[in-house]
Structures are given as structure tokens and as C-alpha cells.
Amino acid sequence: MADAYHAVPITERVYWVGAVDWTLRDFHGYTTRRGSSYNAYLILADRVTLVDTVKKPFKEELLSRVASVIDPRKVEVIVSNHSEMDHSGCLAEVIEEVRPREVYASPMGVKTLAALSPSLSTGITAVADGRSVSLGNMTLSFMETRMLHWPDSMFTYLQEEKLLFSQDAFGMHLASHERFADEIDTAVLEYEAATYFANILLPYAGLMTKLLARVDSAGLSFDVIAPDHGPVWRRNPGWIVERYRRWAQQKRAKKAVVVYGTMWHSTEKMARYIGEGLSSRGVPAKVMAVDAFHRSDIAYEMLDAAALVVGTSTLNNNMLPKVADVLTYLKGLRPSNVVGAAFGSYGWSGEGASQANEVLKEMKVALPLEPLRVRHVPTSSDLAACRELGEKLADMLNA
Numbered sequence: 251m252a253d254a255y256h257a258v259p260i261t262e263r264v265y266w267v268g269a270v271d272w273t274l275r276d277f278h279g280y281t282t283r284r285g286s287s288y289n290a291y292l293i294l295a296d297r298v299t300l301v302d303t304v305k306k307p308f309k310e311e312l313l314s315r316v317a318s319v320i321d322p323r324k325v326e327v328i329v330s331n332h333s334e335m336d337h338s339g340c341l342a343e344v345i346e347e348v349r350p351r352e353v354y355a356s357p358m359g360v361k362t363l364a365a366l367s368p369s370l371s372t373g374i375t376a377v378a379d380g381r382s383v384s385l386g387n388m389t390l391s392f393m394e395t396r397m398l399h400w401p402d403s404m405f406t407y408l409q410e411e412k413l414l415f416s417q418d419a420f421g422m423h424l425a426s427h428e429r430f431a432d433e434i435d436t437a438v439l440e441y442e443a444a445t446y447f448a449n450i451l452l453p454y455a456g457l458m459t460k461l462l463a464r465v466d467s468a469g470l471s472f473d474v475i476a477p478d479h480g481p482v483w484r485r486n487p488g489w490i491v492e493r494y495r496r497w498a499q500q501k502r503a504k505k506a507v508v509v510y511g512t513m514w515h516s517t518e519k520m521a522r523y524i525g526e527g528l529s530s531r532g533v534p535a536k537v538m539a540v541d542a543f544h545r546s547d548i549a550y551e552m553l554d555a556a557a558l559v560v561g562t563s564t565l566n567n568n569m570l571p572k573v574a575d576v577l578t579y580l581k582g583l584r585p586s587n588v589v590g591a592a593f594g595s596y597g598w599s600g601e602g603a604s605q606a607n608e609v610l611k612e613m614k615v616a617l618p619l620e621p622l623r624v625r626h627v628p629t630s631s632d633l634a635a636c637r638e639l640g641e642k643l644a645d646m647l648n649a
């Protein structure tokens with residue numbers, strides 16, 4: 251096993267020792283079609299340090315990569331930047347095998363790790379925000395990044411290398427043999443980084459903006475950003491930082507998402523006409539059937555769309571289950587600065603569109619128009635009303 255996996259040098263004294271999960275396809279409801287990686291890093295300082303661990307089933311891969319560079323028993327320090335189980339699942343077992351002298355986590359991390367595993371309830375030292383720790387010839391400093399992505403999250407900065415271990419931030423779910431962003435197609439990076447932000451970090455966009463402002467005011471500069479998922483940013487790390495700055499501001503493009511569920515194609519016809527109305531007035535619409543698109547694809551489109559229009563048939567006095575699924579998911583992601591509307595066809599009771607409208611209201615989507623409902627199959631005048639709804643929304647966005 252010791253020869254199975256190899257560490258990858260990131261800098262002269264820092265190695266990637268994580269694990270690649272080629273088969274991961276679901277991360278809390280977010281479809282991860284390209285798998286993921288759980289990154290951990292080994293610092294060959296005077297006090298050898300491991301930053302983060304990996305998901306439990308990948309413990310041997312982690313230790314094997316460490317062993318390709320140094321006897322794992324020589325690891326003196328472990329830093330747990332984030333206690334979510336994709337990074338801490340094997341922490342207790344790694345501590346048991348490696349027996350480090352110190353394990354560091356944020357104050358919230360110490361509490362969370364104790365709650366996750368009884369064997370992590372002692373022996374972990376809390377490092378306060380701003381504290382530094384000497385590794386002999388190198389120095390780590392810590393910055394709390396609460397809610398990015400859990401309350402315990404923190405950044406660790408290796409001063410001598412200007413290297414930021416950023417845990418979930420600046421990551422993406424992408425399994426690959428390539429360890430560096432500059433080895434991967436830019437279109438893939440753009441798509442996967444945006445999808446990751448839209449599906450994981452969007453609820454904390456405001457905190458992200460504050461964090462980036464704090465990093466700016468502290469005058470921190472990065473030669474390398476090493477996240478806990480996906481590739482390492484060793485050339486132009488500003489590329490991903492600038493995207494985070496933009497996405498966190500939730501500045502929206504003249505673009506609409508029309509998402510719908512349909513039983514007998516009536517709501518689908520309405521969706522298409524609404525999409526036509528929007529697009530005809532300069533607001534390109536993505537018309538997305540819940541049967542054809544995964545919720546996380548819809549979330550990706552909502553990263554920059556200015557309008558969210560939701561349609562549903564009525565099934566047993568309710569909106570369609572898949573529409574409820576998407577709305578529940580989007581509500582949790584808390585997109586802001588969005589205008590919208592609800593619509594749908596029905597047979598006799600017709601609650602679906604009103605229910606969708608209520609969820610949009612709860613999401614604080616601006617709703618300038620009443621829900622548009624059509625009984626059974628839309629007539630040509632109904633379809634004209636759908637087109638008009640799209641045109642009106644577009645006019646509002648163009649105003």
C-alpha cells in the first residue's frame with residue numbers, strides 16, 4: 251500500500267497528499283458529474299505539518315501519499331481547517347496512527363469535532379482568529395471564515411510561501427489527475443467553479459464579500475491558493491479570487507430562468523411562450539423543465555440570472571413534487587436581487603401556481619405580477635398572455 255499513491259509537490263516544501271473521488275455524483279443534493287477530490291497538504295517544515303485530512307474511506311490513500319515523502323509518524327502537527335466529514339472523516343484514525351504533538355482547529359472547530367466524534371473531544375487546541383504558530387523555520391497564521399462553509403471554517407496561511415490553505419473556498423468538485431488549475435481547460439474551470447459557488451457558497455455571499463474585504467485590508471497576498479476540493483491555484487490565483495468577488499456581489503445579468511414542471515404539456519407551452527416574451531425584449535431566457543435539468547443545473551443558471559419564473563401544473567391540490575424540490579433547494583441558496591413570477595395550468599382546483607408564488611415570496615423574489623393560471627390547455631389568447639408576461643418582466647429589467 252505504501253507505494254500505491256504518491257504525493258504531488260506544490261512548492262519546494264509543500265505537497266498535495268489528498269484523495270481523488272472519481273465516483274462521487276451527489277454532494278448534499280448537488281450533482282457532481284465530474285467527481286471530486288479531498289485535498290490535504292503536507293508541509294515539510296521543521297515541525298512537519300498535515301493540513302486537513304480526507305473523507306473516511308480514503309484514509310489509506312492519504313497516508314500512502316504522506317508515506318511517499320516522509321514517515322507519517324514524523325508528522326508533528328495537524329491543522330483541521332474545516333470539520334465537515336469530507337475533511338475530517340478519518341481525522342481520529344489519522345491522529346491514532348500518526349500521534350502528532352499538536353492538533354489545531356478554530357474554537358468552533360474544536361467544539362464541532364468533539365460533537366462529531368467522541369475520540370476528538372480532547373487533545374485539539376483552539377487557535378484564535380489572527381493567531382500564529384511557529385513550525386520552526388516556517389509560520390502558520392489562522393483566520394476564521396465562519397459559515398464558509400460551516401461555522402468552524404478557517405483559513406491557514408503559510409507565510410514564507412504566501413500560500414493560503416483555503417478549505418472549501420476557491421474549490422470545485424472535479425476529479426482529475428491534474429493537480430493545478432493551469433493544467434485544466436479554462437472552460438471547465440469556469441463552469442465547475444461557478445457551479446460550486448452557486449450550489450454551496452451562495453447563501454454566504456455577503457460573508458464572502460466581507461471576508462475578501464478583510465483579506466484586502468490585511469494586505470494578504472497569495473502566490474498559491476490550495477483549496478480542499480479541485481485544483482490548486484499556483485499561477486494567477488487572482489483569477490478565482492476575482493470571480494468570487496463578482497459572484498458574491500450577486501450582480502445580475504439580463505437573463506431569465508423559466509423553470510417548470512408539466513403534466514400534459516400545457517404548462518410547458520406556457521413556459522415556452524413566457525421565454526419567448528422575455529427573449530424578444532432582450533432578456534435571454536433559459537427554459538428549464540424540472541424533468542430535464544437537475545436542481546443544481548438550475549442553481550448554476552441562477553448565479554447570474556435576474557429573473558426566476560416558475561411554472562407548475564396542479565397535482566392533488568399541490569405544485570408538482572419536482573417543482574417543490576427545485577424551489578426548496580433554491581430557497582436555501584438565497585439568491586438576491588431577483589424578479590419573478592409564477593404560472594401554471596390546472597384542471598379544477600389550481601393551487602400549484604399560487605403555491606409557487608408563495609415560495610418565491612418567501613425567497614424575497616420581487617413579484618410585480620399576479621400568478622398566471624390557465625385552465626386545461628392554453629388557448630391562443632392564453633399564450634399571448636404568457637408572452638406578454640415575459641415581455642413585461644423584460645421591460646422591468648430593461649427599465
Ligand code: FEO
Nearest residue numbers: 334336399418478
Ligand atoms: Fe468540503 Fe464543507 O466541506
